[in-house]
Amino acid sequence: MGSLIVAAVVIGACLIPLALASDLLVDWLWFASIGYLQVFWTTIGAEGVVFLAVWTGTAAILWVNGWLALRFARPRSAQPVAAPPWSPAANAPPDLLALVRDRLPVPRLVAGSAVVLALLVAAAEASNWSVFLQFGPYGAADPLFNKDIGFYLFSLPAYILIKNWMMLVLVLSGLFAAAIYWVHGDIEYDLHGRSMSPAVIAHGSALLGFLFAIKAWSYVLDRYLLLYGDNSVVVGASYTDLHLGLPALWLGAGERDRSVPQARS
Numbered sequence: 462m463g464s465l466i467v468a469a470v471v472i473g474a475c476l477i478p479l480a481l482a483s484d485l486l487v488d489w490l491w492f493a494s495i496g497y498l499q500v501f502w503t504t505i506g507a508e509g510v511v512f513l514a515v516w517t518g519t520a521a522i523l524w525v526n527g528w529l530a531l532r533f534a535r536p537r538s539a540q541p542v543a544a545p546p547w548s549p550a551a552n553a554p555p556d557l558l559a560l561v562r563d564r565l566p567v568p569r570l571v572a573g574s575a576v577v578l579a580l581l582v583a584a585a586e587a588s589n590w591s592v593f594l595q596f597g598p599y600g601a602a603d604p605l606f607n608k609d610i611g612f613y614l615f616s617l618p619a620y621i622l623i624k625n626w627m628m629l630v631l632v633l634s635g636l637f638a639a640a641i642y643w644v645h646g647d648i649e650y651d652l653h654g655r656s657m658s659p660a661v662i663a664h665g666s667a668l669l670g671f672l673f674a675i676k677a678w679s680y681v682l683d684r685y686l687l688l689y690g691d692n693s694v695v696v697g698a699s700y701t702d703l704h705l706g707l708p709a710l711w712l713g714a715g716e717r718d719r720s721v722p723q724a725r726s
Contacts (some may be wrong), residue, residue, distance in 0.1 A: 527638065529644075687710075
């Protein structure tokens with residue numbers, strides 16, 4: 462039974478790159494037939510660069526958080542503590558987490574998990590490669606923020622993708638570190654109570670600080686998204702958006718002395 466499972470996993474792992482290769486071959490033949498082979502290579506190159514950049518950044522951030530969790534987690538031994546025969550602890554089952562932890566190469570497991578998670582994130586983000594190829598000035602500015610239209614067409618979508626990626630990686634980092642702390646007993650959550658070690662609190666506080674910083678940047682970007690508004694009456698930033706929504710976004714971004722910009726005629 463075990464050999465069948467291993468064989469199925471190996472076959473599945475071989476079929477995935479085979480399917481990807483067949484798609485690439487079809488695209489290559491089609492672009493070559495219409496004389497746009499350079500477009501095909503540009504597409505592949507851009508997708509590869511985005512994939513590599515996202516994979517490298519995600520893996521590095523996850524690994525750093527995992528390494529910090531391993532570094533500051535409380536060491537625990539799987540060796541049972543001697544207890545009197547009449548004590549309930551004498552008949553207690555062994556700590557399975559401690560047994561598994563002490564028998565596995567945890568640092569390598571953490572690094573491998575970071576690499577696998579980064580591959581999944583990179584595979585999802587690589588489909589947005591076209592956003593990073595579109596750039597350049599449009600030649601006209603919006604009347605509210607005096608930004609070139611090219612910023613809204615090209616730069617703003619890229620910034621939003623980067624912001625969303627940062628939020629995703631931050632959440633994954635928190636879950637990744639929390640799992641390591643839980644395995645080491647720094648996080649305890651059961652019927653008898655809940656507790657967290659000082660290392661968990663410090664690590665979580667640092668990640669929470671990064672979350673607030675990213676959220677503040679998100680509010681800054683949301684200002685420009687007001688121009689995309691459509692309330693079935695006015696397309697763009699309405700009076701309510703300018704006098705209520707925009708000051709609220711500035712406040713969320715940490716700016717208190719920002720007045721509503723005056724639209725240019």
